[in-house]
């Protein structure tokens with residue numbers, strides 16, 4: 001196949017980026033480019049026919065930390081998130097970010113690129129989904145906020161500008177990553193489990209499992225929230241049966257054909273997490 005030199009657009013401010021997106025609808029937005037296809041033994045990357053580079057836009061580099069909220073500009077690098085330290089971001093989010101690739105790649109890789117990768121939910125998806133993060137998208141005329149739970153793809157003509165994360169105190173937090181380390185393939189999944197277990201009652205619970213498919217259900221969570229701890233065997237069995245049906249339904253709804261191993265992993269992680277609640 002003939003190689004066509006790509007059209008590349010570098011912009012230094014958000015307005016110019018949004019104007020370019022409006023003028024050239026076929027543009028692909030790129031940030032760190034770490035998920036681009038590699039060639040020549042990984043020494044070169046293959047760019048799409050028309051690319052808009054947003055990595056250096058100042059408005060997308062912001063970190064806004066409040067007591068109960070943190071907002072990241074979409075082009076904030078993963079290492080900048082880690083620089084905040086475990087005291088300023090939740091430990092499970094810190095663990096998820098440090099599980100991504102190597103230090104050098106995390107210098108380039110952005111939080112926005114991690115969320116917007118279309119074909120696979122990357123390592124930060126499960127923790128952000130569990131935290132009820134909201135995504136801010138902008139076009140030249142409009143700003144919209146989409147909860148992670150409703151996000152499927154970047155709307156045409158928009159780019160992701162901010163990731164808005166509510167902060168909450170949790171008594172139990174866990175981040176697990178399965179599949180190969182420091183790379184992504186069809187068996188890569190991440191799981192996040194959060195629970196509030198104050199006064200022997202399950203006050204709140206979140207469970208997100210993301211990879212080729214993304215699973216989180218408020219209905220499932222609400223069915224067990226309010227239970228006395230530890231959970232009894234029957235309650236756990238009932239929840240696992242619902243989770244099994246939910247998983248199968250989501251595969252159909254999201255039109256995904258995943259390795260059967262992933263369902264076993266989801267069920268095991270959920271069962272283990274529920275059993276450890278005290």
Ligand SMILES: Cc1cc2nc3c(=O)[nH]c(=O)nc-3n(C[C@H](O)[C@H](O)[C@H](O)COP(=O)(O)OP(=O)(O)OC[C@H]3O[C@@H](n4cnc5c(N)ncnc54)[C@H](O)[C@@H]3O)c2cc1C
Pocket residue numbers: 028029030031032033034035036054074075099100101102105108109110111112113114115116117118122123124154158159160161181182183184
């Ligand atoms: C060796 C290696 C190991 C890796 N290991 C991991 C891993 O363990 N876990 C993991 O999660 N990832 C891994 N990755 C993939 C990648 O590094 C990360 O997912 C990274 O966060 C992607 O960010 P980026 O800025 O490079 O995205 P890009 O490659 O620039 O873009 C990714 C996608 O997002 C879109 N996009 C980017 N920013 C925006 C925006 N603001 N608005 C709209 N669309 C946007 C792009 O169009 C593209 O489709 C690995 C990559 C390599 C090369």
